Amino acid sequence: MKELGALPKMGGLPINGLRGSFDQANHRREERFLAERSIHMVYQGQPMDAWLVDCSAHGLQIVSKQAMQAQEEFHVEVRLHGKFRLVRYQVRYWFQVWAEACQIGAEMAEEVSEADAKLILQELLGSANR
Numbered sequence: 001m002k003e004l005g006a007l008p009k010m011g012g013l014p015i016n017g018l019r020g021s022f023d024q025a026n027h028r029r030e031e032r033f034l035a036e037r038s039i040h041m042v043y044q045g046q047p048m049d050a051w052l053v054d055c056s057a058h059g060l061q062i063v064s065k066q067a068m069q070a071q072e073e074f075h076v077e078v079r080l081h082g083k084f085r086l087v088r089y090q091v092r093y094w095f096q097v098w099a100e101a102c103q104i105g106a107e108m109a110e111e112v113s114e115a116d117a118k119l120i121l122q123e124l125l126g127s128a129n130r
Contacts, residue, residue, distance in 0.1 A: 029056075030057050030058060032054045032055065032059075033054060033055060033125055034054050035053065035124055035125055036052070037051070038050070038051060039051075039052045039062070039077070039124070040077040041076045041077065042086060043066055044074075048064070048065075048066060050062040050063065050064040050065075052124060053103070055124045055125070056121065057114075057118060057120070057121045058108045058117060059089075059092075059106060059108060060089065060106055061103065062103075062106070063097060063102070063103050063104070064101065064102055065101060065102075067094065067096075068094055068102065069091065069094070070091050070092060070093060071091060072091045073109055074088075074089055074091070075088050076089060078120050079123055080116060080119055080120065080123065081119075087112075088109045088110045089106035089108055090107055091104055091105070092105045092107050093105045108120075
């Protein structure tokens, strides 16, 4: 992935240094930001909500009632260029958190311009402040 450069101020809390050691955090390809909000998504054609824990320009971590396996795909609804759009993500890992909740890490599974990747990140973070 390409380096995105500095992101404009958007109220997100960078969390790379908060989880694990600083050296472990530096292995991440992109800066992660704490999000902690509900998002709308579509999985296997069914709309549902999930809890967005954190995100980067090309990935996110959610908690969902729906278990998903690695390599499965889902879509997250974002507003991009004034229109609602579904962005496709692919599950990279998952684990059971509680009896009815799974933590899922996913990577964006479609090509978007770096400018659009920044806008998607801003939308994921900025919507929490609306």
